[in-house]
Each structure stands twice: as structure tokens, then as C-alpha cells.
Amino acid sequence: MSNYKFPILFLIVFVLGISNIFAQTVKGDVNRPVLSLDDQRKFDYYFYNAMNSKSIEKYGATYDFLQYCMKIDSTNASVLFELGNFFNSIQNKDQAYAYYQRAVGYDSDNFYYNMALASALAERQDYKDAASVYQKLINQNPLKIELYMYLSEVYRLDGDLLNSIQALNDLERTMGMNEKITIQKFKLYSALNDKKKAYAEVQKYIDKYPDDIRYYILLANLYLQEGKNKEAYASLSKAKSIDPEDPYLITSMANYYQTVGDQPKAEAELRAALFSSKTDIDTKIGILSQYIGILQQGQQDLEPAYLLLDSLMVEHPQEAKFNLLYGNLLMLQDRKKEANFQYRVYAESDPTNPVGWEQLLQSTDVDSIDALIDVCKSAIVYLPEEPLFYFYLSVGQYQKKEFKEALKTLEDGIVFAQDNPRLLSEFYGQKGSIYYELKQQDSAFVEFDQSLKYNPQNLGVLNNYSYYLSLAHKDLDRAENMSSITIKAEPTNPTYLDTYGWILFMQGAYTTAKIYLENAVKYSEEKEKEISAEVLEHYGDVLYMMDDKENAVIYWERAKEKGSESKTLDQKIKTKTFIAPNSLK
Structure with missing residues (x-):
């Protein structure tokens, strides 16, 4: 997902500030203008403010300051790169690529600019160009192991499997033997139909660790995938001679028999362990769990697992595990x-074991509020000090608009959540939402503040709090800062995009607001297949402010069709004029 993808870069830029600019100027790029002292000071001021805004996650302001920089010097690689990051964060890949390409054009040796460009090229399926960039970076940074993995992957995606393998060979020479590299090379050799080299990759581990059962089982499973059943059986037999009671070996043997079509032997292999009096209950559950995992991985029918479970439940009628x-x-x-x-x-x-009640909650129909409430109340009877059930009971009551009851439930349960900061944050956030529904705005904001003390990254609270602040025309800078955290975490979430765009709108940053509100519309239609009236109305509002009044009215009308409860919408449609919200929604 593509919020700002370069945390290392962010730290470097933030610490060094504008030093990147000066470093770039020293290089004396022939195609770059020489700035006057006055322009250089203005540029440095705007870029510093852009980086400062980015550091506190005010991306709207970041974008605006970068635009000021571009007006002074449109060839500065640092600015171009940051604009690439901005557009990448809002999923505008074409714009991001264009800026990354220009940044590298003006500073061809910068590691981070090249990394960003290579990633953008790969996303555009320009694999050969991406490989060239990664190879250049490897030549400059031969000890950075991740570069070899990236290079191998773009070669693979381009269908150049030999060079993909070569990149992994180079990596092995740098870092030594690694199981993940071996498995990847096995797959690549298999795709090239070079089975001898494929199996030799695994065999070298067996040669090095002859008493480690894992590699014999791994080799056997790979043989099975290739239809080499005799070789698989031989490898499993060797594993059995080392440790016949290994649970993973037992499930692999069962998988072997099932693969060769000998279901009775597959079941016999499992039954020997599952129904042995020497095997304890937890081991039996472990064996069966692993067997289910193998069936799943091979996309096989789960019916054999159901049959074994049925038999075990008959064998152990009192064992609810x-x-x-x-x-x-x-x-x-x-x-x-x-x-x-x-x-x-x-x-x-x-x-008195919370696991069962928690699983009951997970399997309860989301539309069955009464069932949710029933589970929570039953759990609280036996587990009166488990805060989770109080929280979900309050959620059910909130959904039924029983706000006072929900508030009391939270007060009862919060005393048991004192050693769990994240859950405490949810409690206070839920209290804030309830107070807001009860029209007690100040109390709501106090609870939201308390919630964020325990978990500053509580996205739901950050979104709701920032939006409610914008509706109240209060602390818009803080609202923008909070909302920016949510879109950084989930840059394609329509709700978060709408909130951030609306806050920017309320600040008068219409150009930037339009980018985010446009994406809110886009991702609502793509991801949720259903768009809210609120998103449509907000987009209409920003279109109006961008002097696109005809389309503004179209979106307002769409919002009305969606059943908007906006108190100003009808008047906006009638007068074809934006009317600011004058009351809480």
C-alpha cells in the first residue's frame, strides 16, 4: 500500500533539512539555473517549511510549499522527489513516476531517488528499465542485500529467469546460504524445467545438515509437487529413520499417501498417531491442525479432516478442544x-476461558446485534473482569441507539482495561462517539483526547475527531494533522480521504482538497461499490470552489439521490450556489 514508502529517506531528509539542495547545487548540473541570492533564500524557506509540514504529517501544506519551490526552481531534484512521494501516497502513479524520473535526471547517483524510480518502473511493468536501475544501485552498493532480491524479482516478472537466478546467486555469495533464497531458486529452476539443478538446491542443505529432519521433509514435499512420488517416499523414509514421531512428518506421510491415491493408508498414518493412547490431546490437535494446513495449501478437499475430527469427538466426547x-x-x-x-x-x-466467547463473537453475524449483545452478556457473567466483552456489548447497544446504556457499560468495563493501553483507547474513543451522539460535543472531545493519549495511532478516533472538529470550525490545523495520519496509514480508504479533503476545503486549500476528495469518490466506487452521500456532496462543494459549477450541481444532485441528510443540500441545488454548513451533522 502506498503511503509514504520511504521511512529511511524521511528521516534523512528531516534531519538534513535543506542540505540536499545545497549538495545538489555544488554538483553544478549544467541544465540547472543559477538562483539569485534572494531566490535561493526564498527557495530554502519554502523547502524547509515543506519538510517541516511533512514531518508533522500536514500533507496539504507540504504540497503547497513544494509548489512554491517549483515556481522558483523546477529542476531541483529534492523537490521533484518529494512531489513524487506525494503523488505516490495518493495513488497517482503516473504523476509519481514522472517526478521520480525528473529527480533522477537531475541527481543521477542519489540512492533513494533511484529506488523510487525503480519501484515506479516495476509498477508500470517496465521491468528491463527497472532492472537497469537496480543493477546500477548494486554496483554502487554491493552490500545492500535487498537490491539483489528486487533485481531478481523484476527479472522474473520480465520472464528472464536465468538472470533472476544469477541475481540470487550473487546474493548468496554476499550473505551465505539462506532457505528462502533456495526455495526461490528451486522454483525458478523448475520453471526452466531444469529439475536437476532445482533439487540440487535443496540437497546442498541435506548435505550440510544430514540430521535435520526438516530438509528431508521439504525435499519430499517438493518431489510430491513435481509428481516424483518414489523420490518423495524415499526422502520421507529417511526422515522417519531420524524421528518417527515428528508431527510434521506424520502429516507429510499422510499427504504423500493421499497424493498417490491411497486414502486408507493416509488415514491409517494419521489414525496411528491421533488415536494412540500415548499421544496427548494437545499433540493430536497439533497434528490435525498441520494436516488441515497441508490440505489447504494444496487446495485439497477438507472432507478427510472433517471425518477425522468426527471420529476424535466420538473418541473424546468430553474434550471440547x-x-x-x-x-x-x-x-x-x-x-x-x-x-x-x-x-x-x-x-x-x-x-471461564475467554477464547470460546471471543470465537463466538467472531462467528456472530454482523447484522445480528441482539446475538452480539447476548454473547457479551453471557461472557460477562462468567468473566466479569474481561474488558473486551464490555466494549463489544457497548458497540451493540450503540448500534441500537441505546446510548445511555452503552455509556454505563463502558464505565463498568473500563476499570478492567487499565493495563491494556490499546483497549483503553478504544473505550475512550467509544465514549467520545456516544457523547457526540448525545450532543455533548465538549465531553466527546475530552474523551477523544484521552483515547489518543493511550494510542496516538487510533485511526478511527483520529478520523472521527478531526471530522467533528472541522464541522465545528475548531482547531483546523490540528484536525488536518490528525486526519493526515489516517491517510498515511490507509491511503485508499475513502472515508479517511473524504475527511482529509474536507478539512483542507474548510482551510481554503481547494486545489489540494480536490485531489483528496476526487480520490475519495474514486475509491468509494472501486472498493466499496457504494458511495456515500456525504462524499458526493463534499466533492460537489470543492468543484464549485474550483469554478466547475455545472459538475458541482451534478454531484449535489447525486448526493440527494443517495438520501443525504445535509441541511443545506436542497438550497445548494436550488440556488446552484455553495452554502457553508451552519450546524453539526
């Missing part, structure tokens, strides 16, 4: 209703 595993298996197939039953059996068999 199998109900929990059964519920987990059902959840893998999105069979929530059936899973919910199994979780309830587990929860009621061991009611």
Missing part, C-alpha cells in the same frame, strides 16, 4: 453458523 478446532475448520470455509454452534459448545464447556 476438538469443538474449537472444528469451529476453526468451519470458519475456513466461511460456514459461520455451523462454526458458531461449535464455539458455543466449547465456550459453555469451559465458560
Whole structure:
């Protein structure tokens, strides 16, 4: 996801400030203008403010200051790079690429500019050009191991598998043997149909660690994937001679028999361990869990796992851990209703264990508020000091608009959350939302402040708090700062984009606001397939301010069709004029 992707760069730029500019000037690029002393001072001032705004995550101001810099010197690589980062953060990949390309053009040896350009080239599927950039960086920085991985990957994506392997070979010479590299080389050799070299990659680990069962099992599983069943069996037999009771070996043997079509032997292999009196319950659950994982990975039918679980539940009727595993298996197939039953059996068999109640919550239909409330109330009876259930009970009550009851539930539960800062943050955030619904704005803001003390990165609270501040025309700079954190974390979230764009709108930064509100519309339609009336109205507002009045009215009308509750919308449509909101929504 593409918020600002370069945290290392950010620290360097922030610490060095405008020194990048001066360093660039010293290079004496022939195509760059020589600034007058006055222009240089203005440029330095604007760039410093741009970086300062970026450091406090005020991206709207960052963009505006960078634009001032561009008017003074449109050839400065530092400015071009930062503009590339900005457009990359809002998913405008074409613009980002154009700026990165220009930045490298004016400062061809800068590591971070080249990294950004290579990433942009790869996203554009210009793999050969991306490979050239990565190779240049490797020549300059031979000890940076991530460069070899990037180079190998772009070669692979371009279909140049030999060079992809060569990049990994170069990496191995730099960092030594590594299992992940070996697996990747095995896949590449297999794609080239060079099986001998593919298996030799794994064999070198067996040669080096002959008593490590993992590599024999790994080799066997790779043989199975290639249909080399005899070789797979030989490798598994060798593993069995080392440790016949290894749970992963047992599941791999079962997988082998299932692959060769011998289901009875597959089940016999598992049953020997699962129904042995020497095998404890937790080990049985571990074996079966691994077997389910193998079936999943191979996209095989899960029916054999269901049959084994049924037998185990008959064998151990009082052992509700199998109900929990059964519920987990059902959840893998999105069979929530059936899973919910199994979780309830587990929860009621061991009611002081929070796991069962938590799984019950997870499998409860999101539209069934009453069921959610019922689970939470039952859990609180047995676990009166578990704060999570108070929190979700308040969520259910909030959804039913039982605000006073929800507030009391939070007050009852918050005393048990004192050693969990993140959960405390959720409690205070939920209290803030309730107070806001009760028209107690000042109390709401106090609770939001308290929430952010415990978790400054609580995105839901940051979004709601900043939006409510904008509606109240209060602390817009702080609102922008809070909202910018949310879009940095989730740059394609339509709700967060709408909030940030609206705050910029309220600040009068219409050009930048339009970028974010336009993306809010775009991602609402792409991701959610449903767009809110609020997003449409806000976009209409910014279009009006950008002197696109005809389209502004179109979006206002679309907002009305969506059932907007805006108190000014009808008047805006009727008069074809923007009317500022004059009351809380």
C-alpha cells in the first residue's frame, strides 16, 4: 500500500533539512539555473517549511510549499522527489513516476531517488528499465542485500529467469546460504524445467545438515509437487529413520499417501498417531491442525479432516478442544453458523476461558446485534473482569441507539482495561462517539483526547475527531494533522480521504482538497461499490470552489439521490450556489 514508502529517506531528509539542495547545487548540473541570492533564500524557506509540514504529517501544506519551490526552481531534484512521494501516497502513479524520473535526471547517483524510480518502473511493468536501475544501485552498493532480491524479482516478472537466478546467486555469495533464497531458486529452476539443478538446491542443505529432519521433509514435499512420488517416499523414509514421531512428518506421510491415491493408508498414518493412547490431546490437535494446513495449501478437499475430527469427538466426547478446532475448520470455509454452534459448545464447556466467547463473537453475524449483545452478556457473567466483552456489548447497544446504556457499560468495563493501553483507547474513543451522539460535543472531545493519549495511532478516533472538529470550525490545523495520519496509514480508504479533503476545503486549500476528495469518490466506487452521500456532496462543494459549477450541481444532485441528510443540500441545488454548513451533522 502506498503511503509514504520511504521511512529511511524521511528521516534523512528531516534531519538534513535543506542540505540536499545545497549538495545538489555544488554538483553544478549544467541544465540547472543559477538562483539569485534572494531566490535561493526564498527557495530554502519554502523547502524547509515543506519538510517541516511533512514531518508533522500536514500533507496539504507540504504540497503547497513544494509548489512554491517549483515556481522558483523546477529542476531541483529534492523537490521533484518529494512531489513524487506525494503523488505516490495518493495513488497517482503516473504523476509519481514522472517526478521520480525528473529527480533522477537531475541527481543521477542519489540512492533513494533511484529506488523510487525503480519501484515506479516495476509498477508500470517496465521491468528491463527497472532492472537497469537496480543493477546500477548494486554496483554502487554491493552490500545492500535487498537490491539483489528486487533485481531478481523484476527479472522474473520480465520472464528472464536465468538472470533472476544469477541475481540470487550473487546474493548468496554476499550473505551465505539462506532457505528462502533456495526455495526461490528451486522454483525458478523448475520453471526452466531444469529439475536437476532445482533439487540440487535443496540437497546442498541435506548435505550440510544430514540430521535435520526438516530438509528431508521439504525435499519430499517438493518431489510430491513435481509428481516424483518414489523420490518423495524415499526422502520421507529417511526422515522417519531420524524421528518417527515428528508431527510434521506424520502429516507429510499422510499427504504423500493421499497424493498417490491411497486414502486408507493416509488415514491409517494419521489414525496411528491421533488415536494412540500415548499421544496427548494437545499433540493430536497439533497434528490435525498441520494436516488441515497441508490440505489447504494444496487446495485439497477438507472432507478427510472433517471425518477425522468426527471420529476424535466420538473418541473424546468430553474434550471440547476438538469443538474449537472444528469451529476453526468451519470458519475456513466461511460456514459461520455451523462454526458458531461449535464455539458455543466449547465456550459453555469451559465458560471461564475467554477464547470460546471471543470465537463466538467472531462467528456472530454482523447484522445480528441482539446475538452480539447476548454473547457479551453471557461472557460477562462468567468473566466479569474481561474488558473486551464490555466494549463489544457497548458497540451493540450503540448500534441500537441505546446510548445511555452503552455509556454505563463502558464505565463498568473500563476499570478492567487499565493495563491494556490499546483497549483503553478504544473505550475512550467509544465514549467520545456516544457523547457526540448525545450532543455533548465538549465531553466527546475530552474523551477523544484521552483515547489518543493511550494510542496516538487510533485511526478511527483520529478520523472521527478531526471530522467533528472541522464541522465545528475548531482547531483546523490540528484536525488536518490528525486526519493526515489516517491517510498515511490507509491511503485508499475513502472515508479517511473524504475527511482529509474536507478539512483542507474548510482551510481554503481547494486545489489540494480536490485531489483528496476526487480520490475519495474514486475509491468509494472501486472498493466499496457504494458511495456515500456525504462524499458526493463534499466533492460537489470543492468543484464549485474550483469554478466547475455545472459538475458541482451534478454531484449535489447525486448526493440527494443517495438520501443525504445535509441541511443545506436542497438550497445548494436550488440556488446552484455553495452554502457553508451552519450546524453539526
